[in-house]
Amino acid sequence: MPIPSGFSDYQMHDVMENAMATRRFDWGCYVYPASWAWLRDWRKYNRTKKVYDCDPYAEVYQVRENMYAIFTENLNGGGDMWQYLIIGPQRAMLVDTGFGLGNYKALCDTITGGMELIVVNTHYGIDHALGDCWFERIYGHERLAPLLRAQDEHIWDGLFDKSGHHLCVEYDRSALPVFKPFEVIGVPDGYTWDLGPGYEIELIFTGGHTDHHAIYLDKHNRTLLCGDMICSSMTNCASILPRISRGEDPAFTNFPYFRERLAYIISRGNEFDNIFPGHYIMDVDKAVLTDELRAVDAIIANPDAYDFKQDTIGRNGQPRTIRYKNITNFGVITY
Ligand SMILES: [Fe+2]
Numbered sequence: 001m002p003i004p005s006g007f008s009d010y011q012m013h014d015v016m017e018n019a020m021a022t023r024r025f026d027w028g029c030y031v032y033p034a035s036w037a038w039l040r041d042w043r044k045y046n047r048t049k050k051v052y053d054c055d056p057y058a059e060v061y062q063v064r065e066n067m068y069a070i071f072t073e074n075l076n077g078g079g080d081m082w083q084y085l086i087i088g089p090q091r092a093m094l095v096d097t098g099f100g101l102g103n104y105k106a107l108c109d110t111i112t113g114g115m116e117l118i119v120v121n122t123h124y125g126i127d128h129a130l131g132d133c134w135f136e137r138i139y140g141h142e143r144l145a146p147l148l149r150a151q152d153e154h155i156w157d158g159l160f161d162k163s164g165h166h167l168c169v170e171y172d173r174s175a176l177p178v179f180k181p182f183e184v185i186g187v188p189d190g191y192t193w194d195l196g197p198g199y200e201i202e203l204i205f206t207g208g209h210t211d212h213h214a215i216y217l218d219k220h221n222r223t224l225l226c227g228d229m230i231c232s233s234m235t236n237c238a239s240i241l242p243r244i245s246r247g248e249d250p251a252f253t254n255f256p257y258f259r260e261r262l263a264y265i266i267s268r269g270n271e272f273d274n275i276f277p278g279h280y281i282m283d284v285d286k287a288v289l290t291d292e293l294r295a296v297d298a299i300i301a302n303p304d305a306y307d308f309k310q311d312t313i314g315r316n317g318q319p320r321t322i323r324y325k326n327i328t329n330f331g332v333i334t335y
Helices: 009-013 033-045 104-112 145-149 241-245 255-267 287-301
Strands: 050-052 055-064 067-072 081-087 091-095 116-120 137-141 183-187 192-194 200-205 214-218 223-225 274-276 308-313 319-326 332-334
Touching: 050 104, 055 104, 081 104, 091 104, 091 192, 104 116, 137 145, 137 200, 145 183, 200 255, 255 287, 287 319, 287 332
Parallel strands: 091 116, 116 137, 137 183, 223 274
Antiparallel strands: 050 055, 055 067, 067 081, 081 091, 192 200, 200 214, 214 223, 308 319, 319 332
């Protein structure tokens, strides 16, 4: 089995019709060819694509009558991200805030026409929650809340090397937000928001990718906005050792726990049709969750039965072995 590493010249230099004010010059992680090709075609040919003057660091696509997918580049070299904006009858909801580059609040207000906005996070990945400080109040699972309350003006420090140079993506540094404290409200599994009469969105706790990861079920659109729970490139959906070293509680990140939550989500499949991950291919049939469950089951049965592995050096300089288990037709789980 070939080990993924590096990029072809074509992957590196094709510009993907970038309409934003960021310019990628390197990749910090492998992007599966199918995901890369999907993203290139989506960005080149989707006719709903818009870049707003108030925030030139985001491409906005309409994916449902009342739902927008906001694409931003990953300033840290990981996979580029999707954030999702849903416009309900009376209120709107934003799921994740990316790195916050550009005037993210103005962008949301422009799209919604200034509606009341509920902002939620799937988890505290720096590619999902560094734009939170644009807003006065952020919601998320109660295990996420303490992490968001610890944010400060240094949260963007890791985006530059020791010489102060950008990692992987060039942009005007003054476009990063000026940090300001915000209110954080932690909610339990099953908490539901009301965007107007009959329009409900429910938080479902997943654990796995982090010990505080949650996803959002839009019951009106029958969609699941699922953060990093699954991704068409590499899904780091559950792991033990790396998470412990980051201070996370392994009771919520291990494979058996994640398996339990994933099976629960699949059992509610009569409530949704398509999933919208936080990276790469989106608007995907829910069947891929069953494919993911099969891969998780295979890992639990025998963690050494990976499809391939890669010996590498982590960003901390320490040697690291990454194991890869294929999710049928939808990337791999890394662990
Ligand atoms: Fe992510």
